[in-house]
Amino acid sequence: MTAYLLRRLVGALVVIWGVATISFVLVFLMPGDAARMYAGPRAPEATVERIRQEWGLNDSLPVQYVRFLGRAVQGDLGRSTRDGRPVLQAVIERVPVTIQLALAGLSVELLLGIPLGIIAALRPGSLIDQFTTVLSLVGVSIPQFAVGLVALYLFGFVIPIFPLGGYGTIAHLILPALVLGFSGAAFYARVLRSSILEIANEDYIRTARAKGLGARAILNRHLLRNALLPVVTLIGLDLALLLGGVVVIEAVFGIPGIGLQAWTAIRNQDTPMIMGTVLFASIAVVGLNLLIDLLYLALDPRVRLNAA
Amino acid sequence: MLPRRGTFLFLLLITVAMLSSVLVGAQEENILRILSNADIRTSDPHVAYETETWPTSALFYIGLVRWNDDNTALIPALAETYSVSDDGLVYTFTLREGVKFSSGRDITSADVKWSFERMFRPETLSPTSYMFEAIAGVPAFIDGSATEISGIEIVDERTVTFTLQFPVWSLIQRFALPPGFIVPEEAVEAAGDNFARMPMGAGPFMLETWESGVRITGTRNPNYYEAGKPFFDGFEMQLGVEPSIGILRIEGGEADIALDFVPNAEYPRIVADAAISAQLLPTAGFANIDYMIFNTTIEPFDNPDVRRAMNIAVDRQRLVQILNGRALPAEGPIPSSVLGNNSTLTPWEYNPDEARALLESAGVTEGLTVNMLVNTDPTNLSVAQVLVADFAAVGVTVELTSVDNAQFLDTVINQPDTLELVLTNWYLDYPDPSNVFEPLLQCGGSYNWGQFCSESLDGLFATANSNPPGDARWAAFSDVEAAIVEEAPWVFLQHQANYYFTSSRLLIASDPATLLRWDASTLR
Numbered sequence: 007m008t009a010y011l012l013r014r015l016v017g018a019l020v021v022i023w024g025v026a027t028i029s030f031v032l033v034f035l036m037p038g039d040a041a042r043m044y045a046g047p048r049a050p051e052a053t054v055e056r057i058r059q060e061w062g063l064n065d066s067l068p069v070q071y072v073r074f075l076g077r078a079v080q081g082d083l084g085r086s087t088r089d090g091r092p093v094l095q096a097v098i099e100r101v102p103v104t105i106q107l108a109l110a111g112l113s114v115e116l117l118l119g120i121p122l123g124i125i126a127a128l129r130p131g132s133l134i135d136q137f138t139t140v141l142s143l144v145g146v147s148i149p150q151f152a153v154g155l156v157a158l159y160l161f162g163f164v165i166p167i168f169p170l171g172g173y174g175t176i177a178h179l180i181l182p183a184l185v186l187g188f189s190g191a192a193f194y195a196r197v198l199r200s201s202i203l204e205i206a207n208e209d210y211i212r213t214a215r216a217k218g219l220g221a222r223a224i225l226n227r228h229l230l231r232n233a234l235l236p237v238v239t240l241i242g243l244d245l246a247l248l249l250g251g252v253v254v255i256e257a258v259f260g261i262p263g264i265g266l267q268a269w270t271a272i273r274n275q276d277t278p279m280i281m282g283t284v285l286f287a288s289i290a291v292v293g294l295n296l297l298i299d300l301l302y303l304a305l306d307p308r309v310r311l312n313a314a
Numbered sequence: 315m316l317p318r319r320g321t322f323l324f325l326l327l328i329t330v331a332m333l334s335s336v337l338v339g340a341q342e343e344n345i346l347r348i349l350s351n352a353d354i355r356t357s358d359p360h361v362a363y364e365t366e367t368w369p370t371s372a373l374f375y376i377g378l379v380r381w382n383d384d385n386t387a388l389i390p391a392l393a394e395t396y397s398v399s400d401d402g403l404v405y406t407f408t409l410r411e412g413v414k415f416s417s418g419r420d421i422t423s424a425d426v427k428w429s430f431e432r433m434f435r436p437e438t439l440s441p442t443s444y445m446f447e448a449i450a451g452v453p454a455f456i457d458g459s460a461t462e463i464s465g466i467e468i469v470d471e472r473t474v475t476f477t478l479q480f481p482v483w484s485l486i487q488r489f490a491l492p493p494g495f496i497v498p499e500e501a502v503e504a505a506g507d508n509f510a511r512m513p514m515g516a517g518p519f520m521l522e523t524w525e526s527g528v529r530i531t532g533t534r535n536p537n538y539y540e541a542g543k544p545f546f547d548g549f550e551m552q553l554g555v556e557p558s559i560g561i562l563r564i565e566g567g568e569a570d571i572a573l574d575f576v577p578n579a580e581y582p583r584i585v586a587d588a589a590i591s592a593q594l595l596p597t598a599g600f601a602n603i604d605y606m607i608f609n610t611t612i613e614p615f616d617n618p619d620v621r622r623a624m625n626i627a628v629d630r631q632r633l634v635q636i637l638n639g640r641a642l643p644a645e646g647p648i649p650s651s652v653l654g655n656n657s658t659l660t661p662w663e664y665n666p667d668e669a670r671a672l673l674e675s676a677g678v679t680e681g682l683t684v685n686m687l688v689n690t691d692p693t694n695l696s697v698a699q700v701l702v703a704d705f706a707a708v709g710v711t712v713e714l715t716s717v718d719n720a721q722f723l724d725t726v727i728n729q730p731d732t733l734e735l736v737l738t739n740w741y742l743d744y745p746d747p748s749n750v751f752e753p754l755l756q757c758g759g760s761y762n763w764g765q766f767c768s769e770s771l772d773g774l775f776a777t778a779n780s781n782p783p784g785d786a787r788w789a790a791f792s793d794v795e796a797a798i799v800e801e802a803p804w805v806f807l808q809h810q811a812n813y814y815f816t817s818s819r820l821l822i823a824s825d826p827a828t829l830l831r832w833d834a835s836t837l838r
Contacts, residue, residue: 038720039728045441046363047723048743048753050760053444056436056456089355090510091526099526155558163562170563171555173528260554262353262527270353275720 014299025288026281030074033277034067040087040275059163061087074281083285084278088271095280096267101286103173104263107186107255108248110179112241113230114187118235119194124230126195127202138199143191154185154258171260182259186252190244197240201233208232242298249294250287346820346835348551349560349572353527356510359492360433360440365829366573368492372828373532373549374416375495375515376539378407379486381825383834385598388486392421392496392539394472394517402481402782405489409472414537415498416520423474427466427499429496431455432464432474432569442493448482466559483782487744490827518544518833527553538833545836561815565590567825570820571830575812582638584815595814599745599826601649602812604641604697606686606805607736607764614678615734615764621802623672627662627708633808636696640813644806646799647750651809654747654778654791659799669708683711686735689722697807698737714795726763736763739810745826746783747791751775757805766803 041057042049058064062073077084083093116265126135161181162170168181205211206229214224253265271279302309352366359371378393390396390507393407413421433443434455446452450465465477478485488494497515505512516539521531533548551573555563560572561580576584576594585591608615608624615621630643645662648655688698696714702712712735717725726736740761742749753759756775757767774797778790799806814830816822822835 036720037717038724042723042727043720044439047442047727048761050444051727052456053441060436060439085507085797089526090507096526120727158559159562163566166566170568171559171567172552173554207446257554258556258559260552260556260559262554266353266554267527273718273720288429 014296018296020210021292022285026075026078026285027071029246029281029284030071030135031067031277033280034070034095036275038275039063040277043275044087044303050218056173072089078281078285083282086271086276086279088274088276088279093278096279096281097264097286100262100264100267103261104249104265105213106179107182107252107261107263108245111186111190111248111252111255112245114183115190115194115244116241118187118191120198122191123198123226124202127199127233128225130199130203135199138192138195142196145189145192148189149254150189150252151254151258153188154182157185158258170223171258172214173261178259178261181286182255182261186248186255194237194240198237202229205233231305234254235302238301238305239298242294246287246294248292249290316768344547344829344837346546346549346571346832347817348549349555349563349569349570349574350551351364351555351557351560351572351574353553354530356377357513357521357530358510359495359497360442361436361510361516362443365575368529368828369550369573369832370551371492371495371513372517372830373519373832374517374521375492375497376517377491377494377496378409379488379489379494381490381827383823383826388490391490394399396486398483398486398782402483405476405478405485406469407474407476409474410539411472413516413539414812415501415516416514416535416537417498417501418537419498419500421496421498421516422471423468425496425498425571426464426474427468428499430466430593431463432499432502433493440493442491445488445491446485448478448480448485450477450479451640465620481780483779483787484744484746484748486783487746487827491744492828519549522548526832529553539676540833543833549832564593564815564817567817567819570817571595571814571822573830576815578638578640579794580815581640581813585639591819593816593818595698595816595822595824597812597814597829599651600741600812600824600829601652601745601826602739602741602810603644603647603649603693603750604737604739604810605644605647606701606806606807607733608766608805609730609733610764610803610815611731611768612734614676614682617676618671619676620678621632621805623669623676623678623708624705624710625662625802625805626665626672627669627710628662628704628805628807628823630662630808631664632704633697633700636700637693637808637810641808641810646795646806647755647804648791648795649742652742652745652747652750653783654788654795656792656795656799658792659796666704666707673708678710680709681711682709683713684734685715685738686712687715687717687722687733688737689719690716691719694737694739701737711830730763730765733763738763747794748775748779751791751794751798752779755798766801766805768801771797771801 035137041054041061045054045057046051062070068263077098085092086096116299122138126138129135158170161168169178172178211228214228256263256266264286268283273282315350350366354366354370355373356362356367357371359375362368362371376391378391378810379388379396380391382389392409392413394410396405396407398405409421409423415421430446432438433440434452449463451460451463454460455463467475495515501514502509513521516540518535520535522533524530530551531548534546538544557572557574557577558580560574563569564572584594606622610616634641634643643661646656647657685820686698688694698714702714705712726733740754753761755762755766757772774794778787778794781787781790819837820835821838823831826832
């Protein structure tokens, strides 16, 4: 067990290092010039050259990479070239905001998606089943910024129940969470529905039914426990994605999260900030994957046997 | 079991949200409520260079001079008087007696000198310092061979002179811009690396709090040089507000002004609505031109006839429609709001037939295919698409290459020889016609991506530019513009009109130096 954990941890570190390395090379290869983006089109070449030297942009890729890595392992991610702030501080400031938004969105997705999925599976072809199908289609096809803007217009301006975007109180969080949940819930419902229907045909369900267990007991004790396994995987991936930043929702609602930070950094070729946000996102993805795998160990005895 | 887990997550969320939330207090009446889409990256006037950072730095700082209320002349601000020598080489400023930073410390001529030198220090990374590079001794100061700028002399406590290497008559306008704002040494030293977010100057407000990405708040500067100003007790700027949401907020009475211009899509609705159309504030100055550059070093664009033909191939009325009426067709490069523009120029007449004939007589036959570079700005893209259609109608096939701004700048600046056509815009830093000709059209100009070069035009420009501000200068520049139009180095497209949207209670002025005049804002 300890050996397994250790192996996974080392693997996680290697993945994060790999992501950092590939991102660094990609950012280096990006067309354009961070110093020019900072100075603007009008600054004379001499000014831009001074900035390049100040930031060490004239050094070769290996030199810049080793410098970056050397500082990163000491916890120094450098300073944003856009606003001069320490990257680590900026990322740490924004992470709680993103976590709040991610958890709020995920809650709505699960609160809506799981009951819908169960009902849809228990009554295939019913109105609710068809509703979730339509909802998932609509949720996937309407872009989130459109839903967000319409929601803000309706519930912030026409009927002013919620604030018109911004950040700070729970009221600010509800509308973006609903918009996030709207597009995600139906997806969970579809996955859960097909998972339940698949498991309903398994031998052990037939056995349970044969030994005279009630429908509710079968559902709670046998069906749901197994049917929810793929949902747990999905939650892990989804949460990792949400933590990586919900750029569109953050932009529409004016939430200062990590996604908006990454987007601004990319547009301004702010290399240290790009690397900081990428590192955070990769840590979130790798960490949550690890967590989900450990959760599987607890939930599914078969996995436990394989791991040992 | 799962709904219970959902409930748990929800409770967790509420707890987290409550713990970290800052409850927004009740709106105070006398607070100016500002919105900005962008997170403000800096308030440092020597570093700022965006439409949101210039007005932000003007909340906290001010310079020696500023525009008067009609935006027609520069009047003293921190200075009490200023004068320019007859040869245009020496600018002399005398500070007001007892004029203070918001901290209460007197501003002296040493502060003026220190502030300008600080702008030129390599570690300041100022993108705008070049506007003052004509000051004598600047090159030596930059390369480190001098420890001070010899052209800036402290005459006494209140008098300072700037001596130039050569006359620059538009320099007085540049003194009103943020790079000319006065920054106190002790504030820069105390803030260290964080000076961008710890402003302290002599502007109308002083900083209270700065929450990166969330909000900036400030209070009235009791030591402001004009007694009784600013009107507001303070301001609160909310960051990250999407522009169309910002308009809804202002309409709903939740905010007073956004630093973002009214989006193209919102403009027709506001103009058409009599109840709110009066809340549109046109930007004073911010003169600009949208234009398409020819690479004038390659065939067939080295031929002025071809360039003229392309000019009359464009339906400018349609472009104005695309911009929802928010523009004026351009006759030449200099916007009509700028003195020195030639008011006798006739509008380009849309005439595809004549364009075709001109192209044919210039030897451009059917089947010319060229590339047009444009950035990903949505307005630029829609203008580019109209141009593609107009040029196709006269037999010129244009392929669009749309790249993000970083790559766009990299291409136009570092690989100008690969260019054929480029669609772009120019916003004047200060409303003097030299700010169009010098960077954009002079042989070797820093922004002259089409490599247009005419020695006779350069001569005309040099003569015009040697005149001090006044009728002779404007008349000479008007001749320069006529000569440029004759050469048609670009397709002159349009001058965009940009608007702010203000709340019904706010009265505020716009000026060409900082876009918004905070000290002139008041309640209706």
